[in-house]
Amino acid sequence: MDEITRILFYTLVASACIPFGGLLASVERIRPNWLEHEFRHFLIAFGGGVLLAAVAFVLVPEGSRYFPGPVPGVIILLSGGISFFLLERFLGAKKREKPQFSAMLLDYIPETLALGGAFALGAKSAPLLAVYIGLQNLPEGFNAYRELLTKPHIDKKHIIGFMFMLVPLGPVMAFMGWAFLSDHALLLGATMLFASGGILYLIFQDIAPQSHMRHHWAPPLGAVLGFALGMLGASLIPGASL
Secondary structure, eight states, X not given: OOHHHHHHHHXXXXXXXXXXXXXXXXXXXXXXXXXXXXXXXXXXXXXXXXHHHHIIIIIHHHHHTTSSSHHHHHHHHHHHHHHHHHHHHHHHHTTOOOHHHHHHXXXXXXXXXXXXXXXXXXXXXXXXXXXXXXXXXXXXXXXXXXXXXXXXXXXXXXXXXXXXXXXXXXXXXXXXXXXXXXXXXXXXHHHHHHXXXXXXXXXXXXXXXXXXOTTOOXXXXXXXXXXXXXXXXXXXXXXXXX
């Protein structure tokens, strides 16, 4: 399997987790109230745990490698968080707040772009990043479906159809990363750290608050499980240090 085929395969599978999560959410016969409440909050927290693992074990360590010192990387990470804050405020001003859907797109696009660049530079963590993207896309697709379903004038078929339309976006962004970031390691590192700052903002602004439920233990354990799986994946990379 050549490099382009590997990139397309990994990103296609990871991207397909978005509509798969939506299809899972569309199953109403499995205790609808439990599906809507506790299981949904569990998946929100699980996705947050996976995102945190992606930042801690791949994006920040890998992105920092391409900077000569910590200060430039810290500045890029902070700029990512501030940019995501400003974008979310802009969407809020336009009355388009959809926290789960927005979070799904905002972390998905820079991550797949960085994934393509990571493959181009031969980073050992590239397949792991693809796994993280898929793991987070599944619960994000599930929760985005449930969120969009509450909006007026949107039916189930349109939501699933739109999610399937998002699948090619991942391979396209990854190919762009492979084509344009392979000769610009500094830009790739900046992309990873910028995405990290944005993801950290999304976790604590949108994902963590929505995952909380009074008198329920499943959502916080979902966050722990998501991070633990990410930690396990990072430990499988040759030469990785935790």
